[in-house]
Amino acid sequence: MAGVELSDISKSFGNFTAVKNVSLRFPERTTTCLLGPSGCGKTTLLRIIAGLEEPTSGAVLIGGKEVTGWPARRRDIAMVFQYPVIYRGLSVFENIALPLREQKLSKGELTSRVEDAIALLGLERSLNLDPERFDNGTRQRVAFARAVARRSSIILFDEPITNVDPESKFRLKQDLKKITERVRQTIIYVTHDQNEAMTLADQIVLLKDGEVLQQDAPRQVYNHPKQMFGGWFLGSPGMSFLEHPFDPGQGGRLQSDLFPFPVRIADAHRVSGSNQATLRLGIRPEHLRVLTSPEPDSVQGTVLRKFRGVAGQYLVAVKLSKHLVWAKVRHELGKNLGETVWLRCRPEAVTIFDEQDQAVSSALLKDSPEARPASQIADSK
Amino acid sequence: MFEVELENITKSYGSESVLDGMNLRFERGRFSVVLGSPVSGKSVLMRLIMGLESPDRGRILFRGQDVTNQPAGIRNFGYVPQSFALYPHYRVFDNIAYPLVLAKKTSGLRARVEKIAKKLRIDHLLSKYPNQLSGGEKQRVALARGMIKDSSVFILDDPLVGLDFKLRESLFVDLRDMLSEVEGSVIYSTSDPLETLALADDVFVLDDRRIIESGSLDQLYEEPQQARTLQILGVPPANFISGELTGRICRTPLGQCEIEANEETSAQRPVRIGIRPEDVCFQDLAPSFLLGDGRVLLREDLGAETLLYFEAAGLRFIGFWSNGEAAPIQKDEFKFGIDPGSLHVFDTNSGRRIGITKSAGALV
Numbered sequence: 111m112a113g114v115e116l117s118d119i120s121k122s123f124g125n126f127t128a129v130k131n132v133s134l135r136f137p138e139r140t141t142t143c144l145l146g147p148s149g150c151g152k153t154t155l156l157r158i159i160a161g162l163e164e165p166t167s168g169a170v171l172i173g174g175k176e177v178t179g180w181p182a183r184r185r186d187i188a189m190v191f192q193y194p195v196i197y198r199g200l201s202v203f204e205n206i207a208l209p210l211r212e213q214k215l216s217k218g219e220l221t222s223r224v225e226d227a228i229a230l231l232g233l234e235r236s237l238n239l240d241p242e243r244f245d246n247g248t249r250q251r252v253a254f255a256r257a258v259a260r261r262s263s264i265i266l267f268d269e270p271i272t273n274v275d276p277e278s279k280f281r282l283k284q285d286l287k288k289i290t291e292r293v294r295q296t297i298i299y300v301t302h303d304q305n306e307a308m309t310l311a312d313q314i315v316l317l318k319d320g321e322v323l324q325q326d327a328p329r330q331v332y333n334h335p336k337q338m339f340g341g342w343f344l345g346s347p348g349m350s351f352l353e354h355p356f357d358p359g360q361g362g363r364l365q366s367d368l369f370p371f372p373v374r375i376a377d378a379h380r381v382s383g384s385n386q387a388t389l390r391l392g393i394r395p396e397h398l399r400v401l402t403s404p405e406p407d408s409v410q411g412t413v414l415r416k417f418r419g420v421a422g423q424y425l426v427a428v429k430l431s432k433h434l435v436w437a438k439v440r441h442e443l444g445k446n447l448g449e450t451v452w453l454r455c456r457p458e459a460v461t462i463f464d465e466q467d468q469a470v471s472s473a474l475l476k477d478s479p480e481a482r483p484a485s486q487i488a489d490s491k
Numbered sequence: 492m493f494e495v496e497l498e499n500i501t502k503s504y505g506s507e508s509v510l511d512g513m514n515l516r517f518e519r520g521r522f523s524v525v526l527g528s529p530v531s532g533k534s535v536l537m538r539l540i541m542g543l544e545s546p547d548r549g550r551i552l553f554r555g556q557d558v559t560n561q562p563a564g565i566r567n568f569g570y571v572p573q574s575f576a577l578y579p580h581y582r583v584f585d586n587i588a589y590p591l592v593l594a595k596k597t598s599g600l601r602a603r604v605e606k607i608a609k610k611l612r613i614d615h616l617l618s619k620y621p622n623q624l625s626g627g628e629k630q631r632v633a634l635a636r637g638m639i640k641d642s643s644v645f646i647l648d649d650p651l652v653g654l655d656f657k658l659r660e661s662l663f664v665d666l667r668d669m670l671s672e673v674e675g676s677v678i679y680s681t682s683d684p685l686e687t688l689a690l691a692d693d694v695f696v697l698d699d700r701r702i703i704e705s706g707s708l709d710q711l712y713e714e715p716q717q718a719r720t721l722q723i724l725g726v727p728p729a730n731f732i733s734g735e736l737t738g739r740i741c742r743t744p745l746g747q748c749e750i751e752a753n754e755e756t757s758a759q760r761p762v763r764i765g766i767r768p769e770d771v772c773f774q775d776l777a778p779s780f781l782l783g784d785g786r787v788l789l790r791e792d793l794g795a796e797t798l799l800y801f802e803a804a805g806l807r808f809i810g811f812w813s814n815g816e817a818a819p820i821q822k823d824e825f826k827f828g829i830d831p832g833s834l835h836v837f838d839t840n841s842g843r844r845i846g847i848t849k850s851a852g853a854l855v
Contacts, residue, residue, distance in 0.1 A: 147655050148626050272653075275529060276684060277728055280809065284800055287789045302655045308792040332794050343657055345794040396795035396813075415667065418688040420726050420793065421769040421811040422712060425689075427664075438795065440813065441769070445709065 112173030112186075112263040113138040113296055114159055119168035121154050121320075128154040130320040132168075141290040141297040143307035146317035147343070152300045155317075156266050159298060161185050173263065188257035189266040192273055194249035196241045202233060205241055206255045227255035230292065231285055247278025254285060258293055265289075267299040271306065286310055304344045308332065316340055338467040341392045347425060349392035349461070350435035356381065356389040363477055366391055367430040370409050373457050374477035380470050381462075390463040391474065397459035398437040400426065401452040408452035411435075416447065428453060492555055494519040494676045495540060495644060500549035502535055509535050511700040513549070517678055518693065519643075522670050524708075525680040526687045526723060527697030533680035534573055536697065537648040540678060542566045553644070567594070569645035569675075571637030573652065577621040577629060583608075584617040587635045596641065607635045610672055611665055627658040634662075634669070643675040650679075651686060663689040685726045688712070696720045716844045718837040721765040727798055730766040730808045733839065735759055741836065744804040745781040748831040754845050762845065765835035768798065771810035772828045780828030785810075787823045803827070 114136040121129040129151040136142045144152040157163035159170060161182035170178045177185055188209075197205050206224045215223070228234060231251045236244070241252055250270055257265050271282045283306065290297055290310055301307055307314050308328045316324045316331060316339075324336045335341040341349035354364050362378030368391065381387060401408055411428035419425050424444025426437050428451060437453065457474040464470050497515040501508070509532040517523045527533050538544040540551065542563035551559045558566055569590075577586050587604050591597060608614040611631040621629060630650070638645055647666075651659045667690060670677050681687060687694055688708070695705040696719065704711060704720045715721040721729045734743040737759045741750045776782060783803040791798040799810040810827065838845050 147657060275682065276726070280727060280800070283791060284789045302657070304656065305791060305793050308794060309789070328792065346656075347660060348657075394795065415664065417663065417667070417690070418708065418712070419685065420796065421813070422688075422725070422767065423769075423813070438813075 114264060114298065115171040115174075116155070116159070117169040117171065119155070119158060119165045119170070121151075121158060121163065122166045128320050129158070129165075132320075132322055134315060134322065134325065136296055136298055138296055139294045140312040141299060141310055142313050142315060143311035144298065144300045144315050144317060145302070145304060145307040145343075147302055149319075150317040151320040152302075152317050153268060154320075156268055156298060156300045159264075160187055160189055160266055185264075186262045187264045187266060188260045188262040190250070190253050190257050190268065190270045192269045194246060194253045194270075194273075196244070196249050196252060198242055200241070202237050202239070202241050202252055203228075205252050206259050209256060209260050223259045223261065224255075227259035230258060230288060231255045245275070245278065247274040247282060250274060250278075250282060251285060254282075254289060258289060262295065264296045264298070265293075267297065269301055270299075272301075272303075283309060304346070308344070316343070334469065335392075335461065336469050338390060338392060338463050341394075341461060341463075341469075345394055346419070347395060347436045349394050350433070351463070352391045352393070352430075352433040352435070354389050354391065356387045358387070364389070367409060367432050368393065368435070368453070368455055368460075369457060369476070370407060372477040374475050375462060375470070375472050376475055377472040380472045381464055387465050389465075389470075390467075392461040392463055393435060393455060393459060395425065395436045395438045397455055398428075398435065399454040400428075400437050400439045400443070400447070401454060402443070402447070404452050405454060408454040410450065410452055413447055413449055413451055416444065418444075426451070492519070493517060493552075494554060495678065496550075496552040496555075497540070498550040498552070500539065500546045500551070502532075502539065502544070502546050508700060510539075510546075513701045515695060515702050515705070517676060519676050520674075521692040522667070522677045522679065522690055523693045523695065524687045524691035525678070525695045525697050525702075526684070527680070527682060528723070529682045531682075531697045532700065533682070533697060534648055537646050537678070537680050540644075541568055541570055541646050567640065567642050569637050569640045569642045569673075571633055571645075571647045571650045573648045573650070575630075575633035575637075575650070577632055577636075579621050581620075582617065583613065583619050583621070583624070583632050586621065586632055587617075587639055589636060590640050594640070603639060604635075607639050607672075610668065611635050627654065627662075630654060630658070630662070631665070634665070638669055638673055642673075645673065645675055645677050647677060647679040649681050651681070651683075659686070666690060684724055684728075687724060688726065694724065696723065698723075714844070715765075715835065718763050718765065718835075718842040718844075721767075721835050721837075725767060727768050727809045727811070729835070730768065730771070730806075732764050732766070732804075732806060734762050734764050734836075736762045736836070736845070741831075741834075743781060744806060745783045745829065748779075748781055748834075750831065750834065750836055752836075752845050756845075760845075761839040763837045763839050763842075765837065766808070766829055767833070767835075768809045768811040770829060770833035771799075771808065772830065773799075773810065773812065773825065776826060776828035777830070780830055781834075782826065782828045785825050785827050787825075801825075801827075 116134045119132045146152050158165050169176050210220050271279050311328050314328050314331045318339055324340055332344050356364055358378050362375035363372055411430045413426050414429050415427040417425055422441040424439045428435055457476050460474040462470040493516045495517040500510055500513040502510040525533055550557055613631045691708045694708050694711045695702050698719050704717045732744055734741055739749050741748055785801040785803040787801050789800040797812045801808050
């Protein structure tokens with residue numbers, strides 16, 4: 111087993127820079143998801159680790175040893191691709207065993223490795239079928255088994271469940287989780303799907319335009335995005351943003367149409383920028399309570415859009431006096447929502463972003479006499 | 492009157508039958524989604540409506556007029572094909588304008604292109620070439636091109652397939668907005684249940700070469716008449732268990748309960764019982780519920796919610812909990828329950844709904 115390290119990696123194709131000065135550590139026996147939209151450089155990074163692509167500059171280390179420039183086959187890496195690879199004319203067993211045939215394994219060792227992989231992925235009942243007739247989901251499970259059976263120190267996955275039907279996806283996610291838990295190789299997994307990353311990863315590396323924005327545990331990335339991009343990208347839908355002028359001279363106070371009361375930034379001095387700055391308040395849909403009648407501390411809004419999502423929930427876009435925010439409601443309530451609703455939200459649930467789109471590590475508080483003492487809240491933060 | 496009607500449409504390629512006696516009616520001004528598996532013949536159906544293919548048998552009507560033998564150019568429907576190709580040597584503006592130029596309808600061309608480009612947030616790209624665009628921008632150009640025509644019907648054949656999660660999410664909003672903008676009807680095909688939930692006013696389930704069920708999204712989601720509809724319209728997919736119905740007593744691997752069947756039956760009858768993930772309860776379990784002991788297989792973190800994959804009574808289930816962090820089940824073994832009122836009961840042989848269940852309570 112071995113960890114992977116990237117040191118100041120850049121990669122250009124002609125005059126397009128796909129990866130810019132990326133330094134990353136992938137600890138031994140952990141699963142890291144490289145997450146980001148198309149064109150963020152995640153697949154290029156994976157191919158550089160695999161040895162399928164040479165970096166323009168920088169170094170790749172595996173198990174502490176520099177391997178930059180080594181051919182792929184010397185790196186002891188198994189890789190699973192977006193489109194499942196099946197070798198035609200070979201049985202399921204032989205499809206899994208093929209890479210092992212190049213190694214000098216005893217017959218018993220080879221058989222037991224293949225059989226372990228078959229058991230892990232529950233392929234027993236498919237053994238006597240022709241793999242060419244499998245659907246993409248089952249083909250991909252054969253490819254997973256092939257990667258597992260190699261017992262290489264590292265397994266790379268390149269969007270392995272993008273091209274399967276929705277029903278197979280659920281099966282494959284369970285298989286992947288089993289692989290990450292039981293096999294404990296160093297796994298690097300590329301995806302544009304935040305749910306896969308949140309579910310499978312020990313750490314998420316969030317990428318955009320060839321640069322690393324954040325590297326953290328999944329819940330940390332979700333709960334504490336470092337930039338507005340992370341707040342928007344994670345979550346479905348992600349954060350809504352409300353833009354407000356901010357004058358640090360006012361003791362951190364501001365008015366937002368999200369709240370019927372004035373609010374205050376706990377440590378206003380942490381907000382960088384000029385004296386007259388613009389702040390953005392980021393709020394996740396699940397932190398907004400949608401009410402059908404006015405209640406204390408709620409603000410009135412108009413439902414502009416309503417559609418259904420996961421588990422029959424409704425997503426609603428609510429227009430406040432200046433901003434549009436997204437909220438989620440359970441299907442029983444969502445079905446009967448009228449045009450006018452009221453939203454309630456705890457100021458503490460808001461993430462504050464400065465003019466450079468960077469998160470400000472400070473809480474938003476209700477600014478009124480009946481609010482809790484500021485010191486208490488600041489302490490708990 | 493219906494905007495587009497298909498009567499008894501049959502289509503084969505050689506010996507392979509793709510559509511067999513299909514009937515379909517699309518209402519005016521609606522976002523109609525044809526939902527089917529990837530190989531169910533959705534594209535063929537879209538091409539038939541467009542006039543790019545002819546049916547072997549049957550009629551296609553547009554506002555009551557038979558257009559079966561009219562070529563695509565006369566029908567003049569807007570079209571976004573599944574694998575769209577932009578003209579690489581044309582600027583974005585000319586790509587979008589192309590259908591109007593082709594139809595020699597160029598009065599006010601610039602204003603129209605600009606209007607639709609603005610709506611899809613690509614107005615700053617009009618002088619660029621396709622190879623200077625990202626995948627999502629190209630997709631928006633293809634949508635603009637498909638929807639610029641002065642038409643009242645727009646055919647979109649699985650236009651978001653293969654796109655990033657977040658990109659699809661933002662296009663859901665754009666597509667819904669487009670419908671109100673063009674004041675027409677959209678006929679949209681997909682195999683993705685999430686797209687269907689997000690976009691559809693009406694849903695048409697295509698399975699085994701015909702439409703097995705159609706109706707409003709809410710109707711099909713809340714009370715599907717076919718087991719197959721419940722199976723493919725929902726994210727995550729519904730759980731299915733098998734059972735037996737005798738009179739009103741339904742026996743399941745999780746115990747038995749009473750249901751109100753809409754067909755009288757005295758003999759023992761095999762049934763399939765569908766349970767939506769959001770109807771699996773982990774707390775406040777009433778004695779009237781079907782109850783089980785679950786063992787966690789996987790917790791899928793959706794950020795705001797958790798999907799719980801678990802095993803019970805030797806079967807696999809998916810449950811839904813609308814909170815990302817405080818998953819109700821921190822232990823790997825737990826109790827769960829299902830309100831009999833939320834069950835969907837289907838005849839095993841026909842796949843048709845036979846029960847409207849009632850919270851009559853589980854019987855011991």
